[in-house]
Amino acid sequence: MKTKIFISHASPSENDFTKWLALKLIALGYDIWCDLLFLEKGIDFWKIIEKEIRVNTVKFLVVVSESSNKKEGVLNELATANKVKRELCDDTFIIPLIIDENLRNDDLNIELVRLSNIDFRKSWAKGLQDLIESLEKTKVPKKSPDPSKSNQLYQQIFLHNKKKIEREEIYDSNWFSIISFPSELRFHYFENLMPKNYDIRQLSFPAIRYKQYVCTFAWEYDFMEQLPKTELYNNKYSIKMSVEDVLSGQYNTEFINNLECQRLIVQLVNKAFENTMHESKLQIYQMSNKFGYWFPKGELDKDKYNKIQLVGKQRDKNWHFGISGAGKLYPFPVLMISSHIFFTEDGRKLIESKSIQHSARRKQGKNWWNDDWRNKINAFIKYLANNEDSFSLEVGSEEKIIISSASVEFISEVTYNIPEKNTLLDEVELADLNMLDYAEDDLSS
Missing domain, CATH: 3.40.50.10140 (Toll/interleukin-1 receptor homology (TIR) domain)
Structure with a gap:
C-alpha cells in the first residue's frame, strides 16, 4: 500500500x-x-x-x-x-x-x-x-x-553537532538596566479638568487614566499648557507614592494594589520610550501592539554607527536594522530591546507586502550570527545615548528615567561549539512542533 x-x-x-x-x-x-x-x-x-x-x-x-x-x-x-x-x-x-x-x-x-x-x-x-x-x-x-x-x-x-560544553561563558543580553526612576508615582485628580473624551496620549509627558485620576511621573503643573483648567488645580488632591516602595512590593492601599502600580509603571516606561523614539530622526513602523524604529538610508554616515552597518543592500532592496522596546520590572527593572529587519526599495518607504518582508528577512537574517545581532543592537542603543554611558526618557519637566547604554551580561555554566552554518532562523522556525498555529505571522516575528 x-x-x-x-x-x-x-x-x-x-x-x-x-x-x-x-x-x-x-x-x-x-x-x-x-x-x-x-x-x-x-x-x-x-x-x-x-x-x-x-x-x-x-x-x-x-x-x-x-x-x-x-x-x-x-x-x-x-x-x-x-x-x-x-x-x-x-x-x-x-x-x-x-x-x-x-x-x-x-x-x-x-x-x-x-x-x-x-x-x-x-x-x-x-x-x-x-x-x-x-x-x-x-x-x-x-x-x-x-x-x-x-x-x-x-x-x-x-542539531547533531551542537552539544553543550561544561565551560563557563559570559553572554550579552538584549536587556538594558533602568538605572533610576523618578522618586514618586503621582495620581492627579483631573477628572473634571479634562475635555470630554480627551485622548490622554496627546499629553506631552506619559500619562495613563486610572479611575478618576491621571497616573504619571510628572508634576500637576506639567500639563497646564495642554489642559488649561489644571492651572488652578490644588495638588492636595493628588495621591503620591514612593516608586522604591512599589518596586520592592511593599505598597498596597485601598486605592490601588502593588501589582497594579507596577503594571502602570511598565506602561509609563513603554510610553516614554515611544515618545522619545517618535521625537528622533528614526522612521516608525506600527506593528500589531507596538512600534518598530529604523534608520532611513542616508541618515547615518555611510549608513553605519560606531562602524556597525545598520542599513545595507539586498539585491534590489534595502535592509534596515530596527528595534522595538518594552519595560520589564522582574527580576529587576530593564528595558528589553527586540531586533527587527525592515525592507524598502527606495531607502525610506517600507515594502507593503508582508510575504516579501518575511522572505527577505529570513534570507538576510541567515547571514547574521549572534555577534552581528548583538553589535547592531548595541550600536543602535549607543546612538540613542550619543555614545554616553546612559540615556534618558523624559517623563516630566523635571523627571527622567535613566537607562544604561550597556546591555546586561549573564554568566552561563555551559557553552557550545559554534556550528559551521548559521541555522538560527531554521531552528526557530522548526523547533515548536507540538502544535499547529494557524494564525498568520505578524511582521514583527
Whole structure:
C-alpha cells in the first residue's frame, strides 16, 4: 500500500520551507519522504528518488517557485510523477504548493497549470491548513499525531553537532538596566479638568487614566499648557507614592494594589520610550501592539554607527536594522530591546507586502550570527545615548528615567561549539512542533 507523501523542491532555495513542511506533516502522523531528511550523500540518488515516486508515493507535493519552476531535478521528478498519476488515474496525485509571490499562475510549468494548487505565499500556516484539508479529503493514510517523532528527526539531522560544553561563558543580553526612576508615582485628580473624551496620549509627558485620576511621573503643573483648567488645580488632591516602595512590593492601599502600580509603571516606561523614539530622526513602523524604529538610508554616515552597518543592500532592496522596546520590572527593572529587519526599495518607504518582508528577512537574517545581532543592537542603543554611558526618557519637566547604554551580561555554566552554518532562523522556525498555529505571522516575528 502506498503511504508516503513525496516533497519535491529546488535546493537550496526552498530548503527552509521544505524542512518546515516535512516536520510539521510528520508531527501530524503522515509518512513523508524528502531528500533533506532521508537522502544520504554520495549515493545514486536518482534511483532512490524514482523508486520512491513510483512505488511508495500516495501524493506528490511539488514546491513551486521561480527556481523550481525550471530546475532540471524538479522537472525530472515531476515527469515521473505524471506517469504515476496516469497509472493511478488520480487527478489529485500531484499537488503544487506555491510559495513565491513573484511567480504568477501564467508562469507555471505547463505540467502544473491545470492542477489545483495550494497557496503558501501569504501565510505558511494558512497554506498548511489548506493542505491538511486536501489530504484528509482524499483520505491519505496517516498514523496518530506524534510530535516526538519529528522532534527526534530535528535533533538528529539539524542539531547533531551542537552539544553543550561544561565551560563557563559570559553572554550579552538584549536587556538594558533602568538605572533610576523618578522618586514618586503621582495620581492627579483631573477628572473634571479634562475635555470630554480627551485622548490622554496627546499629553506631552506619559500619562495613563486610572479611575478618576491621571497616573504619571510628572508634576500637576506639567500639563497646564495642554489642559488649561489644571492651572488652578490644588495638588492636595493628588495621591503620591514612593516608586522604591512599589518596586520592592511593599505598597498596597485601598486605592490601588502593588501589582497594579507596577503594571502602570511598565506602561509609563513603554510610553516614554515611544515618545522619545517618535521625537528622533528614526522612521516608525506600527506593528500589531507596538512600534518598530529604523534608520532611513542616508541618515547615518555611510549608513553605519560606531562602524556597525545598520542599513545595507539586498539585491534590489534595502535592509534596515530596527528595534522595538518594552519595560520589564522582574527580576529587576530593564528595558528589553527586540531586533527587527525592515525592507524598502527606495531607502525610506517600507515594502507593503508582508510575504516579501518575511522572505527577505529570513534570507538576510541567515547571514547574521549572534555577534552581528548583538553589535547592531548595541550600536543602535549607543546612538540613542550619543555614545554616553546612559540615556534618558523624559517623563516630566523635571523627571527622567535613566537607562544604561550597556546591555546586561549573564554568566552561563555551559557553552557550545559554534556550528559551521548559521541555522538560527531554521531552528526557530522548526523547533515548536507540538502544535499547529494557524494564525498568520505578524511582521514583527
